[in-house]
Amino acid sequence: MNRLAADTWTLTQRDLRHWIAQPTPVVIGLLFPVMTVLMFGFLFGGALSVPGGGNYREFLMPGMFALTMVFGMESTMASVVADAQRGVTDRFRSMPMASSAVLLGRSCADMLNAAAVLVVLVVCGLLVGWRSHGGFLPTLVAFGLLLLLRFALIWVGIYVGLLMRGPEALAAAQILVWPLGFLSSAFVSPETMPGWVGAVAEWNPLSATVAACRGLFGNPGVGASWVAENAVIFAVVWPVVLVAVFVPLSVRRWRGLGV
Incomplete structure (x- = not known):
C-alpha cells in the first residue's frame, strides 16, 4: 500500500510538472468555461426563461459547474492517448511500480x-x-457532488483513452462528449424539450448532479419531476455506478496492453 501511494504521488507530480512546463492547454481549459458563462449568461440569457421564474444566471451556473466536469473527460482522454503515442505508457509498464499507480496518478492530477x-468558475x-x-x-455538499461526478468521468475517460489507437479515433471520441453535456438540464430545463428528448435529458447523469446542485445552492429551476426530487440520491448513485464499472475495465485494459 505504501508503495502504491508513493508511486501514485510520483506520477501525479509528473503530470503537474507538465502543466507548469506547458501551461497553454491548462489556461485554455480554464478560459473556455468562463467564455461559455459569459456567452450564455449575457448573449442568450435574455431569451431564455427559468421554469417557475428566477434569475437565469443563477440557473445557469450549477449547469456550468457540472458541464465543466464532463468536458474534463476530453483532457483525460487526450493525456492517456498522448502517453501511449509517445511510448510513455510502454515505459511505465516496464518499470517496477504498482500497475495501478499510473491510472491513479492520472486521476489525482485530473x-x-x-x-x-471550479475555483475559477465560482469567481466568474x-x-x-x-x-x-x-x-x-x-x-460544500454540492461541490463534493461535482467533484464526485468528475472522479467518475475521469475513469470513463481513462478507459476510452486506453481504447483509442490514434488522434483520429480520439477526435471522434471527444466529439461524443458534447451530446452528453448538452443533452441535459445544464442550459435549459428538460420540461421545455420534446417528450423523448426531455426524458433522455432528465435521466442523464449530468442532469442529476445539476439538479442536486441547484437545490443545494438554493438556485431556481430544480424541476418537479421524480428524478429531480431525488436528485441528490441520483447524483451519488450515478457516479458510484460509473466508478464500479469503469475502474475494473480501465485496470484490465491497462494490464492487457500489448498482449
Missing part, C-alpha cells in the same frame, strides 16, 4: 485540475451575479 477549474459566477443561498454545508 482531480486537482477540476478543483482549480460571483462576478456575473450568481450566489449560493443554501448555507455553508449544503454548498
Whole structure:
C-alpha cells in the first residue's frame, strides 16, 4: 500500500510538472468555461426563461459547474492517448511500480485540475451575479457532488483513452462528449424539450448532479419531476455506478496492453 501511494504521488507530480512546463492547454481549459458563462449568461440569457421564474444566471451556473466536469473527460482522454503515442505508457509498464499507480496518478492530477477549474468558475459566477443561498454545508455538499461526478468521468475517460489507437479515433471520441453535456438540464430545463428528448435529458447523469446542485445552492429551476426530487440520491448513485464499472475495465485494459 505504501508503495502504491508513493508511486501514485510520483506520477501525479509528473503530470503537474507538465502543466507548469506547458501551461497553454491548462489556461485554455480554464478560459473556455468562463467564455461559455459569459456567452450564455449575457448573449442568450435574455431569451431564455427559468421554469417557475428566477434569475437565469443563477440557473445557469450549477449547469456550468457540472458541464465543466464532463468536458474534463476530453483532457483525460487526450493525456492517456498522448502517453501511449509517445511510448510513455510502454515505459511505465516496464518499470517496477504498482500497475495501478499510473491510472491513479492520472486521476489525482485530473482531480486537482477540476478543483482549480471550479475555483475559477465560482469567481466568474460571483462576478456575473450568481450566489449560493443554501448555507455553508449544503454548498460544500454540492461541490463534493461535482467533484464526485468528475472522479467518475475521469475513469470513463481513462478507459476510452486506453481504447483509442490514434488522434483520429480520439477526435471522434471527444466529439461524443458534447451530446452528453448538452443533452441535459445544464442550459435549459428538460420540461421545455420534446417528450423523448426531455426524458433522455432528465435521466442523464449530468442532469442529476445539476439538479442536486441547484437545490443545494438554493438556485431556481430544480424541476418537479421524480428524478429531480431525488436528485441528490441520483447524483451519488450515478457516479458510484460509473466508478464500479469503469475502474475494473480501465485496470484490465491497462494490464492487457500489448498482449
